Amino acid sequence: MSYFQPIPELGEGPLVAEGTNFKVVTETVSRVTERKAPRGWWICFLIALSLVGVFTMTIGYLFWKGIGIWGNNSPCYWGWDITNFVWWVGIGHAGTLISAVLFIFRQRWRTAINRFAEAMTIFAVICALIFPGIHVGRPWVAYYMFPLPNQMGVWPNFKSPLLWDLFAVGTYFTVSLMFWLVGLIPDFATLRDRSTGRIRQMVYGVLALGWRGSNRHWKNYERAYLILAGLSTPLVLSVHSVVSFDFATSVEPGWHTTIFPPYFVAGAVFSGFAMVMTLLLIARTVFKMNHLVQMRHLELMNKIMLVTGSLVGYAYAMEFFTAWYSGSEYEMYVFINRATGPYAWAYWTMISCNVICPQLFWSRKLRRSIPVMFVVSILINIGMWFERFVIIATSLHRDYIPSSWGYFSPTVFDICTYLGTFGIFFTLFLLFIRWAPMIAIAEVKGILPEADPHYDPHGSHGAHGSREGSHGYALEPQGAE
Amino acid sequence: MSTTNQMSGGSNVGRRIYRVDPSSALASAWKVAGGIGLLGAVGAAFGFVRAHDRFAYSYLFAFFAVLTLALGFLFFVLIQHLTGAGWSVTVRRLAEFFMSGLVIFPVLAIPLLLSTASLFPWMSHRGAEHGESAPAEEHHSALDFLVRDANAAPPAPPSQPAVPAMRHGGGSKAFAEELEQAEHAEHAEILHGKLGYLNRGFFYTRAVAYFAFWCWISITLFRLSTEQDKTKKLENTVKAQRLAPVATILFGLTLTFAAIDWTMALEPLWYSTMYGVYAFAAGVVAMFALLTLVALAFRRSGLMGNAITAEHFHDLGKLTFGFLIFWAYITFSQFFLVWYSNIPEELTYYHRRWPVHGGAWKVISLALFFVKFVIPFLVLLSRNVKRHTVLLAIGAAIIVVMHVVEMYWVVMPNYASGAFAPNWLDLACLLTVGGLYLAVVLRNMTAHSLIPVGDPRLERAEHFQNA
Numbered sequence: 001m002s003y004f005q006p007i008p009e010l011g012e013g014p015l016v017a018e019g020t021n022f023k024v025v026t027e028t029v030s031r032v033t034e035r036k037a038p039r040g041w042w043i044c045f046l047i048a049l050s051l052v053g054v055f056t057m058t059i060g061y062l063f064w065k066g067i068g069i070w071g072n073n074s075p076c077y078w079g080w081d082i083t084n085f086v087w088w089v090g091i092g093h094a095g096t097l098i099s100a101v102l103f104i105f106r107q108r109w110r111t112a113i114n115r116f117a118e119a120m121t122i123f124a125v126i127c128a129l130i131f132p133g134i135h136v137g138r139p140w141v142a143y144y145m146f147p148l149p150n151q152m153g154v155w156p157n158f159k160s161p162l163l164w165d166l167f168a169v170g171t172y173f174t175v176s177l178m179f180w181l182v183g184l185i186p187d188f189a190t191l192r193d194r195s196t197g198r199i200r201q202m203v204y205g206v207l208a209l210g211w212r213g214s215n216r217h218w219k220n221y222e223r224a225y226l227i228l229a230g231l232s233t234p235l236v237l238s239v240h241s242v243v244s245f246d247f248a249t250s251v252e253p254g255w256h257t258t259i260f261p262p263y264f265v266a267g268a269v270f271s272g273f274a275m276v277m278t279l280l281l282i283a284r285t286v287f288k289m290n291h292l293v294q295m296r297h298l299e300l301m302n303k304i305m306l307v308t309g310s311l312v313g314y315a316y317a318m319e320f321f322t323a324w325y326s327g328s329e330y331e332m333y334v335f336i337n338r339a340t341g342p343y344a345w346a347y348w349t350m351i352s353c354n355v356i357c358p359q360l361f362w363s364r365k366l367r368r369s370i371p372v373m374f375v376v377s378i379l380i381n382i383g384m385w386f387e388r389f390v391i392i393a394t395s396l397h398r399d400y401i402p403s404s405w406g407y408f409s410p411t412v413f414d415i416c417t418y419l420g421t422f423g424i425f426f427t428l429f430l431l432f433i434r435w436a437p438m439i440a441i442a443e444v445k446g447i448l449p450e451a452d453p454h455y456d457p458h459g460s461h462g463a464h465g466s467r468e469g470s471h472g473y474a475l476e477p478q479g480a481e
Numbered sequence: 482m483s484t485t486n487q488m489s490g491g492s493n494v495g496r497r498i499y500r501v502d503p504s505s506a507l508a509s510a511w512k513v514a515g516g517i518g519l520l521g522a523v524g525a526a527f528g529f530v531r532a533h534d535r536f537a538y539s540y541l542f543a544f545f546a547v548l549t550l551a552l553g554f555l556f557f558v559l560i561q562h563l564t565g566a567g568w569s570v571t572v573r574r575l576a577e578f579f580m581s582g583l584v585i586f587p588v589l590a591i592p593l594l595l596s597t598a599s600l601f602p603w604m605s606h607r608g609a610e611h612g613e614s615a616p617a618e619e620h621h622s623a624l625d626f627l628v629r630d631a632n633a634a635p636p637a638p639p640s641q642p643a644v645p646a647m648r649h650g651g652g653s654k655a656f657a658e659e660l661e662q663a664e665h666a667e668h669a670e671i672l673h674g675k676l677g678y679l680n681r682g683f684f685y686t687r688a689v690a691y692f693a694f695w696c697w698i699s700i701t702l703f704r705l706s707t708e709q710d711k712t713k714k715l716e717n718t719v720k721a722q723r724l725a726p727v728a729t730i731l732f733g734l735t736l737t738f739a740a741i742d743w744t745m746a747l748e749p750l751w752y753s754t755m756y757g758v759y760a761f762a763a764g765v766v767a768m769f770a771l772l773t774l775v776a777l778a779f780r781r782s783g784l785m786g787n788a789i790t791a792e793h794f795h796d797l798g799k800l801t802f803g804f805l806i807f808w809a810y811i812t813f814s815q816f817f818l819v820w821y822s823n824i825p826e827e828l829t830y831y832h833r834r835w836p837v838h839g840g841a842w843k844v845i846s847l848a849l850f851f852v853k854f855v856i857p858f859l860v861l862l863s864r865n866v867k868r869h870t871v872l873l874a875i876g877a878a879i880i881v882v883m884h885v886v887e888m889y890w891v892v893m894p895n896y897a898s899g900a901f902a903p904n905w906l907d908l909a910c911l912l913t914v915g916g917l918y919l920a921v922v923l924r925n926m927t928a929h930s931l932i933p934v935g936d937p938r939l940e941r942a943e944h945f946q947n948a
Contacts, residue, residue: 007937009715010565237810249821256822259754261814322754327671
């Protein structure tokens, strides 16, 4: 089995800290849901809940008055509403990438972070879905989003990317939710078995769907998991590609460019990882999970951010180059205006946060520094929000006719709506942390030495002790520095 | 895991020599490939002298089709080092052989670089990057191809048949000419703005830079890997892993701009931000398909022993499948966004490849979807197929063949009137480039071990399972 041992010279190492065993994993993760919530949790929860209140009031007023209360104007018909929508959908992508794509690529280090990221996906998509629902300002015709004929018998335009959005994001939400719930089954069973109260036992019992951990259960479970991973993988690409079509199918300079689909996907994964990182660093510290979520995991996440950040940088560069190369004065103007016009501040915020900042992660030292990665992850989140804002606002605010040029300034209601979605997101997230196992217990156990059928705790090399095929250590390969 | 492996303690290393027998047919295959290449070169040389314009396009097609494949192999090797992959060690050397063939491309590029005047009419604009406008006469001669564009280009949406009819059919002849000239002048002006990038000096400088990088990285990675066969030093792996990140970035940039320079600039007024990604996707999916085929052939020959197992084919099949979807995604997105927005200056690319000239290109366009994507997609979907070799080979072979067809489809609609007119020179050039490239690859195969026997992760790859 020696060849499955990590090779430290190549930067490989075990995925869980020394001395971590089944019991430690179960205890560490389950006790968060069993003990009384710490005071910090309550403080955060109440803040988040207040923001939900702010959101509810803002939306109520929005429905009463109409979207005139936002900063949207002519020619900026879209403003923060769609910016927030795209941003939140993007945040969700990391979850699917980690749970599905990394699963398919056998990246077993994902087990430490996948549950967390998947939950984030679902909550982020919920926040995102609010915006298409409200951005038309007429909640009583929200059903226009669906492929249903209206009272005049007119169907929505099937050629409209906005309709495809509903299909794409709706499918994404459904599959992500199923994936998350299926993954949770064995862990809910663990919580059920540890429950002391009757109600708790019943609730987790229902959620665990009668899981007994039998061989047959595991077999079905793993097959279902693989199938859902396979279904989710194309969704990682399709959702944000369809979102990018909202812009790219138009003939608006700055929006209409062929690289948009993969560029949006890369950006989505980028921002999603940043958000996972921000939340994970907090949770890891608060709930003392350093032995499960190790520096190795964080470092790998930083590498993914470096890769995706560079891909986004490539897309910015290609857009700029092609705008010049196209020879079209409108294309050129939009990009020069982005970099030097009234929104230059937003553009350069975007460039510094998204392209320059992640380059810090070339350094191994900075990549392994918690304060640095925390700050960078937040900056990336800001940068990715600005990316969407820059795309939307700069392309719209100076249209073909200079006499109709304008400028978008957010109102207090724009800000409150955006903050309000944070409230929704964090409320859901804090509830999740409190009531569901935030790390995939069963999956982390799968990468422990004990999970090996030939695991020998006493180190004796008997008949079974040195059998090969042992995956006693799941390896984490690591690229060069 | 097989019983044999368990009994032998799981180590094949040091006991087996994965080498081509010097007396076998494979050992002299490089001579055959080289011979075919030279034979093709004779034909191509004839074309170079007698039908230079046609030769230029045929050669570009052959060159680009093989180059994208070779660069795909470079990408494979880079990504294995970048991720520190263990499963792929036993197939990595095969990819390295194909990567090592990149060194011959500077030589193969010579006929291409001598033919640029036939391919890129903007080449004749010397000194224009300093902003001085060339004399009108010269403009005219150099930009004649634009007239051709103007004839082929205006898209004719079925809803508005009147516009092109008036332009080319109806109306007075004088009016049509006037219109054409106006369009011509406008195009010339746009092109003039691009001469800062599209000019002879910069074009050649870039070409030299691309080749310098590709040769350097492929020689370095190949040397690090083959050296390790004897020394078994970990350092070589460490060095390769250190090189990988920066090299991957340079790879992406060189591939993008090479694709822009050598194929997108054939139609200098057309542009697409996706083009570099498209060239990448096409090269990588074809590479995975070819790598699968080569690995299958070697396993069948028995030279690989048990080093390549069903597990490896399963993974290669998955990657081929995955990148096939990626290729389809990129290709479709590019097409879709252009088609949907329906802007004349962007439509020209697909217009050339769809309704004009009796629809021969349309058939190929459709084949790219149905034959390159749908059929292999259905074939490769199943797990059993990926692990059992006959259907896997068929799926992979379709992709490789369609890659060549696709590159033909990329280059040839720009030649002359854009009609679909295959020529014997296409084949001669393909044999030249493919034969000489393969000669280098096969020569290296006979000189080195077929798997990286000194790689620290080799045993892991030998025993790897798709768990």
